[in-house]
Structures are given as C-alpha cells and as structure tokens.
Amino acid sequence: MIGSCAFAATAPRFASGKTPALGFADFTRNAAPSLLGSRTPRNGALSARTGKRFLPIRATAVKEARNRDPPAAVSPDCRKVMVIGGDGYCGWATALHLSKQGYEVAIVDSLVRRLFDEQLGTYTLTPIASIQERLKKWKEKSGKTIDLFVGDICEFQFLESCFKSFEPNAVVHFGEQRSAPYSMIDRSRAVYTQHNNIVGTINVLFAIKEFSPECHLVKLGTMGEYGTPNIDIEEGFITITHNGRTDTLPYPKQASSFYHLSKVHDSHNIAFTCKAWGVRATDLNQGVVYGTFTPETQEDEALINRLDYDGIFGTALNRFCVQAAIGHPLTVYGKGGQARTLEFSTRGYLDIRDTVRCVELAIANPAKLGEFRVFNQFTEQFSVNELAKLVTKAGEKLGIEVKTQSVPNPRVEAEEHYYNAKHTKLMELGLEPHFLSEGLLDSLLNVAIKYAARINTSLIMPDVSWKKIGVTPRTLVSKQP
Amino acid sequence: MIGSCAFAATAPRFASGKTPALGFADFTRNAAPSLLGSRTPRNGALSARTGKRFLPIRATAVKEARNRDPPAAVSPDCRKVMVIGGDGYCGWATALHLSKQGYEVAIVDSLVRRLFDEQLGTYTLTPIASIQERLKKWKEKSGKTIDLFVGDICEFQFLESCFKSFEPNAVVHFGEQRSAPYSMIDRSRAVYTQHNNIVGTINVLFAIKEFSPECHLVKLGTMGEYGTPNIDIEEGFITITHNGRTDTLPYPKQASSFYHLSKVHDSHNIAFTCKAWGVRATDLNQGVVYGTFTPETQEDEALINRLDYDGIFGTALNRFCVQAAIGHPLTVYGKGGQARTLEFSTRGYLDIRDTVRCVELAIANPAKLGEFRVFNQFTEQFSVNELAKLVTKAGEKLGIEVKTQSVPNPRVEAEEHYYNAKHTKLMELGLEPHFLSEGLLDSLLNVAIKYAARINTSLIMPDVSWKKIGVTPRTLVSKQP
Numbered sequence: 001m002i003g004s005c006a007f008a009a010t011a012p013r014f015a016s017g018k019t020p021a022l023g024f025a026d027f028t029r030n031a032a033p034s035l036l037g038s039r040t041p042r043n044g045a046l047s048a049r050t051g052k053r054f055l056p057i058r059a060t061a062v063k064e065a066r067n068r069d070p071p072a073a074v075s076p077d078c079r080k081v082m083v084i085g086g087d088g089y090c091g092w093a094t095a096l097h098l099s100k101q102g103y104e105v106a107i108v109d110s111l112v113r114r115l116f117d118e119q120l121g122t123y124t125l126t127p128i129a130s131i132q133e134r135l136k137k138w139k140e141k142s143g144k145t146i147d148l149f150v151g152d153i154c155e156f157q158f159l160e161s162c163f164k165s166f167e168p169n170a171v172v173h174f175g176e177q178r179s180a181p182y183s184m185i186d187r188s189r190a191v192y193t194q195h196n197n198i199v200g201t202i203n204v205l206f207a208i209k210e211f212s213p214e215c216h217l218v219k220l221g222t223m224g225e226y227g228t229p230n231i232d233i234e235e236g237f238i239t240i241t242h243n244g245r246t247d248t249l250p251y252p253k254q255a256s257s258f259y260h261l262s263k264v265h266d267s268h269n270i271a272f273t274c275k276a277w278g279v280r281a282t283d284l285n286q287g288v289v290y291g292t293f294t295p296e297t298q299e300d301e302a303l304i305n306r307l308d309y310d311g312i313f314g315t316a317l318n319r320f321c322v323q324a325a326i327g328h329p330l331t332v333y334g335k336g337g338q339a340r341t342l343e344f345s346t347r348g349y350l351d352i353r354d355t356v357r358c359v360e361l362a363i364a365n366p367a368k369l370g371e372f373r374v375f376n377q378f379t380e381q382f383s384v385n386e387l388a389k390l391v392t393k394a395g396e397k398l399g400i401e402v403k404t405q406s407v408p409n410p411r412v413e414a415e416e417h418y419y420n421a422k423h424t425k426l427m428e429l430g431l432e433p434h435f436l437s438e439g440l441l442d443s444l445l446n447v448a449i450k451y452a453a454r455i456n457t458s459l460i461m462p463d464v465s466w467k468k469i470g471v472t473p474r475t476l477v478s479k480q481p
Numbered sequence: 482m483i484g485s486c487a488f489a490a491t492a493p494r495f496a497s498g499k500t501p502a503l504g505f506a507d508f509t510r511n512a513a514p515s516l517l518g519s520r521t522p523r524n525g526a527l528s529a530r531t532g533k534r535f536l537p538i539r540a541t542a543v544k545e546a547r548n549r550d551p552p553a554a555v556s557p558d559c560r561k562v563m564v565i566g567g568d569g570y571c572g573w574a575t576a577l578h579l580s581k582q583g584y585e586v587a588i589v590d591s592l593v594r595r596l597f598d599e600q601l602g603t604y605t606l607t608p609i610a611s612i613q614e615r616l617k618k619w620k621e622k623s624g625k626t627i628d629l630f631v632g633d634i635c636e637f638q639f640l641e642s643c644f645k646s647f648e649p650n651a652v653v654h655f656g657e658q659r660s661a662p663y664s665m666i667d668r669s670r671a672v673y674t675q676h677n678n679i680v681g682t683i684n685v686l687f688a689i690k691e692f693s694p695e696c697h698l699v700k701l702g703t704m705g706e707y708g709t710p711n712i713d714i715e716e717g718f719i720t721i722t723h724n725g726r727t728d729t730l731p732y733p734k735q736a737s738s739f740y741h742l743s744k745v746h747d748s749h750n751i752a753f754t755c756k757a758w759g760v761r762a763t764d765l766n767q768g769v770v771y772g773t774f775t776p777e778t779q780e781d782e783a784l785i786n787r788l789d790y791d792g793i794f795g796t797a798l799n800r801f802c803v804q805a806a807i808g809h810p811l812t813v814y815g816k817g818g819q820a821r822t823l824e825f826s827t828r829g830y831l832d833i834r835d836t837v838r839c840v841e842l843a844i845a846n847p848a849k850l851g852e853f854r855v856f857n858q859f860t861e862q863f864s865v866n867e868l869a870k871l872v873t874k875a876g877e878k879l880g881i882e883v884k885t886q887s888v889p890n891p892r893v894e895a896e897e898h899y900y901n902a903k904h905t906k907l908m909e910l911g912l913e914p915h916f917l918s919e920g921l922l923d924s925l926l927n928v929a930i931k932y933a934a935r936i937n938t939s940l941i942m943p944d945v946s947w948k949k950i951g952v953t954p955r956t957l958v959s960k961q962p
Contacts, residue, residue: 156668156952187637187687191680198679198746199672202739206668210952230728231721238733240712240721245899247711252719252730253749258683261753265679265746268734272742276893276947412757418726466757471637471691 074102078169078216078363082162084108084153084204085174086146087131089306090220090289090355094172096296096303097356099144103363106147106166107131108159109175116182122313122459124306125322125451126292137302153200156207163211170216170363173204176262180224181312181410181464183259186474190258197262198269205273216366217281218359219270221263223348223378223421225285227254228414233421236283236374256413257466267374274372281371282362286355287348287378290317291440292447294353305352307447310459311410316384317349317436318444319460320391324402325448326455330388333462334409345385346419348378351434361429376423379433394441410462555583559650559697559844563643565589565634565685566655567627568612570787571701571770571836575653577777577784578837580625584844587628587647588612589640590656597663603794603940605787606803606932607773618783634681637688644692651697651844654685657743661705662793662891662945664740667955671739678743679750686754697847698762699840700751702744704829704859704902706766708735709895714902717764717855732855737894738947748855755853762852763843767836768829768859771798772921773928775834786833788928791940792891797865798830798917799925800941801872805883806929807936811869814943815890826866827900829859832915842910857904860914875922891943 081098085091086107099105111131117123129137135146147166151158153175176197177183183193201219208215226233229252239248250271255261273279292307308314309322320330334345350358358377367373382390388404395402409415427433434440448455560583567576567588580586592612598604610618616627628647632639634656657678658664664674682700689696707714710733720729731752736742747764754760773788789795790803801811815826831839839858848854863871869885876883890896908914915921929936 160952187684190687191683194679194683194750195676198675202672202675203668206671206952229730231723231726231730238721238723240719240723240733242712242719242721245712249710249712249733250735252721252733254731254752255749256753256757258750258753261746261749264749265675265742268736268742268745269675269739271735272737272739276737471641471687 075364076169078103078366080104080106080167080169081363082106082108082166082168082171083174084171084200085113085176087111087134088113088174088178089308090286090352091172091174092134093294093297093305093352094174094356094359095146096138097294098172098360098363099138099146100142100296101360106149106162106168107135108149108151108153108162110152111150112152116313120310120312122308122310123454123456125309125448125454126304126307127301127451127454128304128306129302133302137300138296141299141303142296153203154196156203159203159207160211163207168212168215170218170366171204171208172218172220172359172363173201174220175200176220176266177259179313180257180259181462183257183262184464184466184469185312186469187471188473190469193258194262194265197259198265201266202269205270205277205279208279209273209277213278214280214369216363217270217279218362219266219281219283221267221283221285221374222260223285223287223376224257224260225253225255225264225267226251226421227256228417228419229254230418233376233419235376235422235425236285236372256411271372274370278370280367280369281373282367283372283374284358284362284377285374286358287350287376288315288317289350289352289355290315290436291352291444292318293443294356307451309448309455311462312464314460316347317387317391320387321441321444322448322455323460324391324395324400325445326452326457327400328457328460329403329405330391331405331407331461332384332388333407333411334415345413345415346381346383346417348376348381348421348423349387349436350378350380351436351440353434354379354431357431358426361426361431365429375425376421377426378421378423379431380436381419381421382436390436390438390441391445394438394445397438398442398445400445407462410465412466556845557650559584559847561585561587561648561650562844563587563589563647563649563652564655565652565681566594566657568592568615569594569655569659570789571767571833572653572655573615574775574778574786574833575655575837575840576627577619578775579653579841579844580619580627581623581777582841587630587643587649588616589630589632589634589643591633592631593633597794601791601793603789603791604935604937606790606929606935607785607788608782608932608935609785609787610783614783618781619777622780622784623777634684635677637684640684640688641692644688649693649696651699651847652685652689653699653701653840653844654682655701656681657701657747658740659701660794661738661740662943664738664743665945665947665950666793667950668952669954671950674739675743675746678740679746682747683750686751686758686760689760690754690758694759695761695850697844698751698760699843700747700762700764702748702764702766702855703741704766704768704857705738705741706734706736706745706748707732707902708737709898709900710735711899714857714900716857716903716906717766717853737892752853755851759851761848761850762854763848764853764855765839765843765858766855767839768831768857769796769798770831770833770836771796771917772833772925773799774924775837790929790936792943793945795941797828798868798872801868802922802925803929803936804941805872805876805881806926807933807938808881809938809941810884810886811872812886812888812942813865813869814888814892815896826894826896827862827864827898829857829862829902829904830868830917831859831861832917832921834915835860835912838912839907842907842912846910856906857902858907859902859904860912861917862900862902863917871917871919871922872926875919875926878919879923879926881926888943891946893947 081103083095086095087109149162153159177193238251253264255264297305309319392402562584564576566572568590630643634640658674719732734745736745773786778784778786790800873883
C-alpha cells in the first residue's frame with residue numbers, strides 16, 4: 001500500500017496544448033492608474049485566448065495551464081485529504097488545488113483567523129468571501145464539493161467526529177496560529193500560540209493513531225525552526241561525527257519567537273509518535289510564502305485568496321509590494337536599509353503556487369509507516385536587501401518610484417549571518433519552481449494597486465516588539481483607515 | 482553583581498570535626514526482621530556520638546556531617562530562593578537543604594502531586610506529612626521559616642503575586658508533571674503534561690522578565706531529553722563541523738515520552754528568552770534520582786521525603802529496592818533480564834543528596850544575564866542489569882535472596898545502545914558525589930523493610946503502555962492493597 005500513491009506525482013499528469021482560461025486577473029488592465037503615474041506595461045504579453053495585451057500578471061499563464069488540466073487519476077490510497085486550516089492563506093489555495101487535481105477534500109477550520117482580524121483591526125488587502133460563499137462558488141465553477149467542518153481541533157471530540165465522518169487518507173495540517181509577531185504581542189497570546197499549536201497537533205496525532213493509523217500527516221512547519229546557524233542547514237537531520245563516532249540526528253533547532261518555537265515543539269512531538277506508534281508524517285519546513293494567486297483562486301473573485309500586509313500577519317515581500325503600490329517607503333527592519341552583502345537577513349522564499357504543489361507532492365508520495373520525513377519547502381534564498389531591490393526595480397517598470405526606509409528591527413535575530421539551506425527533496429519529487437520573476441512582482445504590485453483604496457497605512461509599521469512584550473493582556477485600539 | 486554569589490560554593494563552608502547528629506534513621510536496627518531471615522549487619526559501624534553499632538544506613542554519616550554545619554554566609558544576591566514544586570520528591574529535599582544552608586526559601590506548590598496519588602491509588606512508601614505539618618516541624622527543628630504559596634503557576638495572577646510578595650533572587654523550578662508513564666496513560670494526561678509544563682515555564686519566564694529581571698532561573702530538565710544517540714552526549718551544546726564550516730549548536734534532542742518532550746520544549750523556550758530578554762538560566766538535565774534521605778529530611782519523621790515505587794512514579798533503583806525488601810522479583814523491563822553488556826539500557830543516576838547540592842551549586846554560581854547554561858546532573862552511569870546485580874548483592878548481605886524477572890518493556894526505546902554522557906560542569910563547581918555504594922543500597926533496602934507493611938505489590942508492575950495509550954480518558958480502578 002505504501003508508495004502506491006506515487007503515480008499521481010510521477011506520471012505526466014499535465015497534458016499540454018490547452019490554452020489557459022483567463023480568470024478575473026485581467027482586472028489589472030484597469031488598476032488604479034492615478035496611483036501609478038505613467039505606467040507602460042513594457043513586458044505585457046498577448047493572451048492566447050483573447051488576443052488582448054495584458055499586464056505581466058499573466059506572463060506565466062501558459063506555464064500555469066498545466067495546473068488547470070484535469071489531473072491524472074489520484075491513487076485511492078491518498079484520495080481523501082483533510083485540510084486543517086483550509087480557510088487560511090496557504091490552506092485555502094491548497095484545498096482548491098487538491099480539489100481541482102481530483103482529490104476528495106474536506107476543510108476543517110475554526111475560522112479563528114478571521115476573528116484575529118476583527119480583534120486586531122487588521123484585514124486582508126484582497127476582499128475575501130466567507131468560507132460558505134467560497135465553497136458554493138467553487139462548486140459552481142468546478143462542479144466539485146469540498147466538505148466543511150467548522151470547529152476547533154483542540155477540542156478532541158470535534159476532531160474525532162471529523163475523522164470518523166470523513167475517514168481521511170491524508171491530513172494536511174495548516175491549522176495553527178501562524179504569526180510570529182502575534183505570538184509576541186503579550187503573554188496571553190504567547191501562551192495561546194503554544195497551547196493551540198501543540199495541543200492541536202497532539203490531538204491530530206491521537207486521532208490518526210486511533211481512527212486512521214494508515215493516514216499520512218503532512219504538517220506545515222517553518223524554516224524558522226532552524227534559526228541561522230553558521231553551518232549549512234540540512235533537511236531535518238544532520239550526520240554528526242563526534243569523538244570518533246557517527247550518528248544522524250535531528251538538526252539542532254534555534255527558533256526565535258513563541259510561534260517558531262511552537263513549530264519546533266510540534267516537530268519533536270510528531271517524530272516521537274512516528275517512532276512509538278508508527279505514524280507516517282512529512283514535516284514541511286516552509287519558507288516565507290509570497291503571492292496571492294493560484295490558478296484556482298483566480299477563477300472567480302469570490303475565490304480570491306487573502307493577502308496580508310499588516311505588521312502582524314504580513315510577510316516581507318507581500319508587504320513591500322503593497323508599500324510600493326501606494327508610494328510608502330519599503331520598511332526594511334534593522335540594518336537592512338544599508339548596503340550589505342548577500343548574507344544580510346537571508347531567508348528561503350517560495351511562491352504560493354509552489355506551496356500547493358509541494359503539499360500535493362508530499363501527499364502523492366507518502367512517508368512510510370513509522371517514517372518522520374522532513375522537507376525544506378522553499379525555492380530561492382533572498383536577503384531582505386535583495387527583495388527591496390527587486391521591488392524597486394519592478395516598481396520602476398510600472399513607473400512607480402520606490403523608496404526604502406530602515407526601521408528598528410522589532411525582532412531579536414541575527415541581522416548578518418551565514419545562510420545556506422538545502423531544499424532538494426521536493427525537487428527530487430518533481431517540483432518545478434516558480435521563480436521570483438519580475439512578472440510575479442508586477443502581479444503582486446498590480447494586486448496591491450487594484451485594492452489600493454482598501455489599504456490602511458497605519459497597519460504597515462511593526463507594532464510588536466520582541467523585547468517589550470509584557471505580561472498584561474494588551475488592549476488593542478483598532479486603527480481606523 | 483554577576484558571579485558575586487560564587488563565594489558560598491567555593492569557600493570551604495563545611496567546618497569539620499563535628500560529630501553527626503543522629504536522626505530517626507537509627508530505626509533500621511528494629512526493622513521488620515521477619516522479612517529478612519538472618520540479617521547480620523556485617524558492614525555496621527560505630528556511631529561517633531552514641532557508640533552504638535548501627536546499620537550501614539549511617540555509614541556515610543560522618544561524610545554527611547559537613548552538610549549539617551551552619552553554612553558560610555550566603556551572598557545577598559542569591560539569598561532568596563523560590564522553590565516551585567517544593568512539596569515534591571526533589572523539591573522538598575532541596576527546600577530543606579537550602580533553608581539549612583542559610584538561604585531564605587519560599588515553596589510554591591499546587592500540591593497536585595498528592596492529588597495524583599489519590600486519583601491513581603498510588604502512594605509513597607514512606608508516610609509523608611502534610612506540607613503544613615512539614616513546615617511547622619522544620620521551624621521547630623531548625624528555627625527557620627519557609628514561606629508557602631499554594632497555587633498553580635499556570636495561573637499567572639497567582640504566580641505574579643508570589644513574585645511580588647517574595648521577590649526571589651533565584652527560582653528553582655521543579656513544578657512540573659514529572660512522570661513519563663503518567664504522560665502516557667491517555668490523551669488527556671499527555672495534553673495535561675505538555676500544557677502544564679510548558680505554560681507553567683512560560684509564565685515563570687514572563688514573571689522573571691517583568692518582576693525580577695535579575696532573577697536566576699534554575700530549571701529541572703532531564704537527561705532523557707537527549708535520548709540515546711550513537712555519539713557522546715555533551716552538556717547542552719555540541720560543536721559541529723559540517724561542509725567545512727563550524728558552529729556550536731544546541732545538542733539534538735530525541736525525547737521518548739510526552740513528559741520528556743515537554744522538557745525539551747521548555748529548554749527551547751528558555752533558551753529563546755535568554756537570548757531575546759536577557760534572562761539568566763541554568764537548565765539541569767537530571768539523571769534518575771535515587772534514595773530518600775538527606776540530612777535534613779532525617780531530622781524528624783515528619784520531615785521524611787516521599788519514596789515512590791509504583792509503576793507510574795517509581796524509578797528503577799528505588800523500585801528494585803522495594804521489590805527486594807518484600808521478596809518480589811526485580812522487574813527488569815525488556816531484554817534486561819538476560820545477561821547483556823554494559824551498554825544495555827544505560828542511564829545516568831544520582832543520589833538525592835547530590836540533587837540538592839547540585840541545585841545549590843547552580844544558585845551560588847549563577848548564570849550571567851542572557852546566558853542559557855546547561856549542566857548534565859548525574860554522577861554515575863549504570864545499565865539496568867548492573868543495577869539489578871547491585872541490588873541482588875546488597876540483598877545477599879542483608880540475607881535476602883533477590884531474583885530478577887524480565888517483563889515486557891512498556892516503553893518504546895532502544896534497549897541496547899551506546900551511552901556516554903558528559904557531566905563535568907557541576908564537578909567543576911565543586912560537587913563531591915555520593916557514589917552508589919552498597920551502603921546506600923542497604924539504606925534504601927532498610928527503608929523499604931521498615932515500611933514493608935505499606936507496600937501494595939499490585940502497584941509495582943508497569944501498567945502503562947507507550948503503544949496502547951488511547952484517546953479515551955482512562956477510568957482508573959484503584960488497586961486495593
């Protein structure tokens with residue numbers, strides 16, 4: 001039974017020759033010109049279907065076509081996939097992608113991420129529909145049904161009923177509090193983050209053991225678990241020779257927020273249950289995800305994915321593009337504003353279209369029973385300076401003048417360090433990365449431009465300090481746009 | 482200010498020449514002869530004070546004398562010590578030892594360990610007094626007051642009031658669920674263990690940051706955090722050369738129960754706050770503790786320490802001695818009953834008299850602000866087979882025939898493995914170990930003999946399985962003696 005899912009990933013599932021179906025993304029032709037000054041889309045391309053020239057947001061459309069074709073048969077051994085946290089940024093894109101590829105998908109989500117936005121006064125740049133509207137629209141567009149279980153996996157009885165009802169072959173677990181700054185707001189949120197993430201994952205492990213022992217856990221971790229060691233970062237394990245003896249051991253972890261630490265704790269807990277109970281698990285140590293569109297989320301505006309740009313949930317590249325679009329200087333933390341070498345605040349990054357593909361590859365090539373497998377899930381390394389330069393250059397092409405501003409680093413982290421992380425295992429399984437091209441920057445920039453009127457600039461600056469976090473629950477005063 | 486506490490540990494505090502004050506331990510002369518057959522105390526020694534011959538339980542009495550003398554002045558910078566979990570096995574002995582040495586001690590404890598005994602039908606072999614009676618008796622005997630704060634450190638308001646009221650210079654944190662089998666009873670207890678231990682420690686870290694930033698955290702971890710790697714175990718960190726580069730990183734962890742994992746999680750959380758907030762911390766990775774007496778707990782029967790022998794809270798050596806005393810075969814888990822090499826199920830062990838001294842050494846020589854320091858706290862390594870042989874031999878001297886029985890290992894762990902762990906840092910600070918002599922075995926055996934009528938043999942066998950742990954809260958049927 002093990003390994004029998006591999007066909008879906010190794011077979012040439014993507015028939016070529018079809019023209020891409022254009023989604024609502026053509027909107028970019030009409031995007032907020034007043035903000036742009038003179039915008040000449042020099043890299044525009046012809047749409048294969050309409051013959052119209054469109055902005056570079058569609059420059060990769062032909063490449064995307066493969067993802068839109070009907071998939072080859074999904075192995076019955078990995079057909080039913082439960083996506084925990086399927087209403088979130090990565091989870092929603094993944095759920096749709098898997099559904100499109102022929103997997104039977106159920107979303108399990110407490111929707112608490114939407115509550116965080118209400119509480120913090122943050123919101124996605126893109127106007128997302130309710131989960132009910134999303135799934136209704138997906139059914140309309142694709143003819144496919146995605147089951148929805150609304151509840152908290154920290155409540156075991158709820159999770160138990162999800163497992164008994166859906167009987168998953170694989171569980172993709174995105175269902176955690178995923179913001180480092182959120183975990184550093186105050187003591188109560190630090191505790192919430194660790195409790196929520198650790199207990200949720202323990203519950204998933206027990207549910208697998210008890211109800212679906214063959215089920216493959218695909219767990220989202222983070223590259224941040226490794227920190228920034230002065231040696232190469234391997235994928236999960238490192239072979240150490242010490243005093244004349246050799247062993248391959250878990251790679252040492254040096255996480256730098258209560259959020260990142262919660263992922264380290266999860267990894268240790270999962271590894272233990274693989275050994276003790278024979279659970280099969282893939283730990284995806286994901287880099288910083290950028291982008292908002294996947295082929296499926298582009299099919300209708302009601303399917304659009306969230307795009308966070310605020311100081312709590314926004315990540316560097318997405319935030320930079322939003323800043324550039326409205327003429328706000330790029331806020332580079334710490335020394336990043338100065339000219340530095342490549343080693344400055346370097347991290348691994350990946351396109352959200354690769355996130356969904358990586359998860360699919362993991363599902364289609366499951367770990368063996370009892371195996372704890374770790375993949376580093378990113379495609380390119382960039383320093384923060386490099387990102388800022390890329391955004392500046394892309395802005396120039398759109399006629400936007402982009403400035404950079406150095407702001408005090410709210411985090412405690414090494415700002416200049418060696419960084420070289422391996423990421424070959426997913427490539428070996430067949431990942432064909434979307435590299436951070438100017439086209440993609442244009443697309444992110446254009447999304448920001450379209451929704452510029454929704455941007456609340458007061459949310460952009462970092463407002464959480466790693467050093468100033470206190471014990472008193474922080475009373476949040478919502479910032480009006 | 483840093484380092485100014487060192488005097489207490491490096492100065493020759495123990496004036497010699499005094500005769501030991503004998504406590505109630507002389508009881509062993511009258512202990513349960515019917516269980517012993519012909520018992521000739523061949524190793525008996527003369528009491529320096531009374532001239533009476535007494536059993537080897539007092540053979541180390543002269544050595545102990547140093548611990549009974551008034552200590553040299555304790556530095557005011559580390560004088561006030563909060564002992565969280567001070568009603569427990571290690572905590573109680575430590576609280577009394579520190580009080581005797583001149584530290585101002587406060588115990589913080591929820592007393593939940595006593596509740597566990599009620600719930601599980603387990604109990605200490607030695608009849609322990611209530612914490613209130615204990616402290617009253619200690620005041621009578623020593624003239625010293627130990628403050629008591631009863632509450633749960635997972636409730637931050639409680640912990641806050643403890644810190645504000647007592648203003649500790651050091652916090653010794655024993656206040657965690659400390660049994661691996663307990664954490665493997667069922668899902669609810671696995672979750673309880675991780676939640677309780679992780680949140681309690683996070684709260685302590687926040688309390689230090691907010692109320693006592695100079696306060697030194699002395700945290701009890703476990704040697705079990707390391708697992709059984711095929712290379713030497715270092716003290717917390719290991720220098721790795723990899724692909725031509727070198728870094729010193731946290732030693733990789735491979736814990737093998739939800740309890741041991743909770744300690745790994747604590748270690749990572751503490752290390753982060755040392756870096757981010759400048760907390761000073763010493764992580765004591767303690768081996769298996771044996772013994773029950775310390776000079777202070779021997780001063781009166783109301784001060785006696787607990788001695789657990791059941792399958793949940795009892796540890797190997799203590800349990801073996803209880804088994805030997807009542808003619809029960811020593812229950813060696815897994816392959817241990819067969820003749821094996823030294824590498825079989827080897828672990829680090831230490832006498833509880835060394836536990837209290839190690840903690841004192843850590844307090845008296847505090848970590849620097851921002852330093853995360855790890856000491857491996859054990860004095861000798863033994864395989865389970867070696868322990869069984871030592872108990873058998875000691876039994877012979879007391880005229881007891883000791884048999885060994887191999888029982889299925891309830892744990893999932895390597896049974897034959899390399900094991901070589903470093904433990905030099907506490908020695909460098911001045912630890913003079915009590916080695917596992919036959920005398921000590923005699924003393925443990927004799928304690929078991931005295932309280933033999935209290936032994937419930939149905940509690941001895943392991944009753945928790947690492948593999949069979951389920952999701953349903955286990956309904957415990959108390960075993961009648």
